[in-house]
Amino acid sequence: MADFNTSIKDQGAVSIINLKGYLDAHTAPILENNFVDLIDKNRFNIVVDFKELAYISSAGLGVFMAYIEKIRESKGDIKLSGMTEKVFNIFDLLGFPLLYEIFKSEDEAVKKFIE
Amino acid sequence: MLDNENLKVKRNLTALVEFSRVINSSLDLNFILNNVLLTCLGKFLATKGLVALKINNQLVVKAYKGIAQESIIQFPEIEVTENCNLSEKLNDYLILNNLIASEKISSSNECVGIVCLGEKLNKQTYIKDDLDFLKTILNIAASAIQNSLIVEELKLVNRELDSRIQRLSSLFELSKEFGLFSESTKVTRLLIFSLIGQFLVQKYALLRFEGNDIEVIEPKIPVEELLSNIRKYNYYKIDTSINKHQIESHYPELFSMGIEVIVPMQIQGKTKGLIILGKRINNSEYTNADIEFIFSVGSLAIISLENRRLFLEALEKQKLEEELDLAREIQRNLLPQKIPDYKSFDISAVNISSKQVGGDYYDIIELDKDDCVVAIADVSGKGVPASLLMANMQAFLQVICRQNTPLDEATGLINDLISSNTSDGRFITFFWGILNDITKTFNYVNAGHNPPLLIRNGTITKLEIGGMILGVMKTMIPYKSESIQLQTDDVLVMFTDGISEAMNRRGEEYSDERLEKLSLEVVNENADSILKKIQCEVQNFTDGANQSDDITLVIVKVK
Incomplete structure (x- = not known):
């Protein structure tokens, strides 16, 4: 089974989740736990960085759908950054750019929260 | 005088060669049409113009300059024949908008569209030479336009293919995950994730039937309201997928809760549960292919859930039998x-x-x-x-x-x-x-x-x-x-x-x-x-x- 792991770092009021590897049905619960932890800690400004993510499946995308409402209700947001063309293509296919702000780099996404 | 004429021809030729080079260097339709239009406006000192292409036998405005958007919206919806003969309706529109010159864009075998131009700035009329030159430009443009149209279509086909591949890989991935030993909560969770990720849904619920009971799994819809509404119908007899319009006419209470699709989860033709989804955030409707996909994923999940249930039941039965053996032994000793x-x-x-x-x-x-x-x-x-x-x-x-x-x-x-x-x-x-x-x-x-x-x-x-x-x-x-x-x-x-x-x-x-x-x-x-x-x-x-x-x-x- 392909590997997937995440690392979380805080930058002021923004939490950044870095994804690495394959985010699919098998590994989706890992990212889910990250969101649950951050919500528990009332950290609702979240940037998810994809630059080291090789693949995402619809189950992986589902995790973003499952928590976005709660996070936005709490005046936060999930912003996405650093997607490879292949990963962006999947987001684009399913219409995610309509719902999520997607940035080239992690820094741009973080900056958007601070503005 | 002759020299002057020669110079003019030479200038025209240079312009044509340059034009040909530019528009054939790109496959971007907008870039090409923009160039065609700008070249025409520049050449004839016209202040406005539009390009309409024949798409599905209808003329659709694809580029325009100097014309208000309101006027473009009024562009008549007309069927056109193979060689784009202008209808009366279109003529009226052209006159109304003062588009006095129009010419077909013709490739070797068919008409691709039309270009319509407004008055020249110097109020001069379009002479035959002008129209000939326009015809030449459009002949050159036709193949570039056709090529870029094909490329656009290819892109669309590719995207459609990508989308199918993505769905297939989702199905494949889930079938791997929904093994016999998967916890049922894991199965339902993955099912939900895949569906809401695939379709951008925020209102949803999974129902599973156990005898007369309905187990509601992971609902993001008011449960009491959902259950009381669904119990008004022979919900366990829902054996085909129900789309938005069918819900609206047959299940109005559910429709007013924002439910747009109901898909049964079946084993051997028996409905064991329902997948209920609300509207897609991007406002598009569920297509038949979407519903087909939901049905497939649902079937995968319910088979996994049922297998697990049967497995646990068998395990339980085995345990009970062992206990009965023990009881028999005790009884024999009595x-x-x-x-x-x-x-x-x-x-x-x-x-x-x-x-x-x-x-x-x-x-x-x-x-x-x-x-x-x-x-x-x-x-x-x-x-x-x-x-x-x-x-x-x-x-x-x-x-x-x-x-x-x-x-x-x-x-x-x-x-x-x-x-x-x-x-x-x-x-x-x-x-x-x-x-x-x-x-x-x-x-x-x-x-x-x-x-x-x-x-x-x-x-x-x-x-x-x-x-x-x-x-x-x-x-x-x-x-x-x-x-x-x-x-x-x-x-x-x-x-x-x-x-x-x-x-x-x-x-x-x-x-x-x-x-x-x-x-x-x-x-x-x-x-x-x-x-x-x-x-x-x-x-x-x-x-x-x-x-x-x-x-x-x-x-x-x-x-």
Whole structure:
């Protein structure tokens, strides 16, 4: 089974989740736990960085759908950054750019929260 | 003058070559159309113009300059023929917008679209030369436009393909994850994630049917409202997917909750649950292909869920069977392990349980050196409840035998106890008696049991004295006992209805008559042999038919 792991770092009021590897049905619960932890800690400004993510499946995308409402209700947001063309293509296919702000780099996404 | 003309031709040619180079260097339709339009406007000093392309036999404005958007919106929707002959409607539009020159964009085999241009800035009319030049430009542009249209279409096809591949890989991935050993919560969670990720949904619920119950899994829809609305319909009969329009017309309450698609989760054509999804955040409707996908994913999930349920059930059943084996072992140990030897009596007994634990019981309890209790009982019903009551009865019998209470009185006490221990209409038929080894007397009480047979000199006496069956109510009328003086060669046949009612494949019972007849025939044998012969004949009679009841048989032969 392909590997997937995440690392979380805080930058002021923004939490950044870095994804690495394959985010699919098998590994989706890992990212889910990250969101649950951050919500528990009332950290609702979240940037998810994809630059080291090789693949995402619809189950992986589902995790973003499952928590976005709660996070936005709490005046936060999930912003996405650093997607490879292949990963962006999947987001684009399913219409995610309509719902999520997607940035080239992690820094741009973080900056958007601070503005 | 001629030089001037030559210069003009040369300039035109240079412009055409440059134009050709630019528009053929790109496959971007907008870039090409923009260039065509700008070139025309520049060349003829026109202030406005539009390009309309033939798409699905309709002219659609793809680029425009100097024309207000409101006017573009009014561009007539008209079917066009192969060679783009302008209709009256279009002519009216062109006149209204002061687009005085128009020319077809024609490739070698068909008309691709039209270009319409407004007045020249210097108010001069378009002369034949102008129109010829326009025609030339558009001829050059036609193939570039056609190429870019093909590329656009290819892009669309590619995207469609990407989308299909993405769905297939989702299905493949889920089928891998929905293994037999997946926790059911994991399966439902992955199902939800995949669906909401695939379709951008925020309102959803999974329903799973368990008999008349509906289990609601991971709802993001008010549950009470959903359930009360869905129960208004024969929800378990939903066997095909229901789209937005069908929900709107057939399930208005659900539609007003924002539900846009209902897809059954089926196993072998039986609906085991429903996937309910609200509207897609991007406002597009669920297509048939989408619904097909949801159905496939749902089927994968429900099969996994059902497999797991069946697996757990099998596991549970196995555990229960092991426990029943243990219970049977315990029950077997409750029966006498060894029948004591007596001077005056030859005793033999057998108990064969039809299920793993049964409700038949017999006992032989030594009261003292000379007295011995022989008892036989049949608890109504079978299985664990019957065997529990039987164990209860056995314990009490052991205790009361130590109390030196007269048999009739003791029977009343046993009845009181059993009555207070049964609440579900269970009862026990019971027969017991005390054999005295010295006097050869037999003092017995029959509490509603099949009367044992006393066989003496070829005649049968049925031992019926006693009272009502045990466990129905507290003892109101005391039990009676009878004392019999036994003689050598007397035979006592005690049995449960498992013998007399043993059934063959034709549904006939072995019957009291057959038992009595056989008993008379075998009366000269010893106890063990009588027992074996009766047992054997009953088995022959049933001839492999399922033994429906416990069989218990106790034979006492007087020496």
